[in-house]
Amino acid sequence: MQGASLSVTDLACRRGDRVLFAGLSFALDAGEALRVAGPNGTGKTSLLRIVAGLLRPMRGGLRREGAVGLVDERPALDPELPLGRALDFWAGIDGAREAASERLGLAELLDVPVRYLSTGQKKRAALARLLAQDAPIWLLDEPLNGLDTDGAALVEELLRQHCSGGGVALVASHQPIAMPGDETIRIEDFRP
Numbered sequence: 558m559q560g561a562s563l564s565v566t567d568l569a570c571r572r573g574d575r576v577l578f579a580g581l582s583f584a585l586d587a588g589e590a591l592r593v594a595g596p597n598g599t600g601k602t603s604l605l606r607i608v609a610g611l612l613r614p615m616r617g618g619l620r621r622e623g624a625v626g627l628v629d630e631r632p633a634l635d636p637e638l639p640l641g642r643a644l645d646f647w648a649g650i651d652g653a654r655e656a657a658s659e660r661l662g663l664a665e666l667l668d669v670p671v672r673y674l675s676t677g678q679k680k681r682a683a684l685a686r687l688l689a690q691d692a693p694i695w696l697l698d699e700p701l702n703g704l705d706t707d708g709a710a711l712v713e714e715l716l717r718q719h720c721s722g723g724g725v726a727l728v729a730s731h732q733p734i735a736m737p738g739d740e741t742i743r744i745e746d747f748r749p
């Protein structure tokens with residue numbers, strides 16, 4: 558993960574006819590993490606989608622060094638497949654070296670169709686795929702949503718390990734979350 562970095566400069570975002578934020582800049586070097594906080598609808602998800610390259614900014618610059626792993630509200634897992642096969646599909650594409658399902662407490666659920674999983678189990682499955690992806694840049698949108706106390710503590714531990722291994726992380730969360738460095742920006746501070 559050497560050399561992973563992420564920065565945005567003077568970023569602005571418009572959705573429909575509303576400018577959500579403007580003048581937003583930050584820079585993350587290897588090992589650094591940033592939490593994006595703010596009320597509903599202020600643009601946290603939009604920011605992550607811009608950084609992921611899924612949404613075009615209205616203005617500003619973006620520089621990424623390293624592949625991106627995105628976890629958002631929609632786990633990209635085929636709802637009809639048993640969980641193990643749905644994860645195997647991505648493992649083939651990602652070239653995963655090891656299955657992370659055990660780490661995420663999913664070992665007993667590998668034969669259960671994804672559509673039958675609970676909210677927290679689906680989140681754990683999305684995190685298992687993230688780990689297998691081995692991407693240096695993590696973009697996590699509300700990663701604690703749906704998780705129990707153990708699950709939340711595990712996410713915090715995974716973030717610690719990711720950053721201590723040289724990864725970077727941008728985490729949108731309205732809930733408090735312990736992160737390396739404990740840096741937070743409030744997106745409503747960038748409302749024009």
Ligand SMILES: Nc1ncnc2c1ncn2[C@@H]1O[C@H](COP(=O)(O)OP(=O)(O)OP(=O)(O)O)[C@@H](O)[C@H]1O
Nearest residue numbers: 572573577595596597598599600601602603604731
């Ligand atoms: N395709 C779209 N066209 C127009 N407006 C949109 C579109 N997608 C999202 N929006 C609006 O952009 C605003 C910001 O949405 P976004 O999902 O980025 O906010 P958020 O801070 O992540 O909110 P939450 O905390 O509820 O997840 C919202 O008012 C939303 O309705």
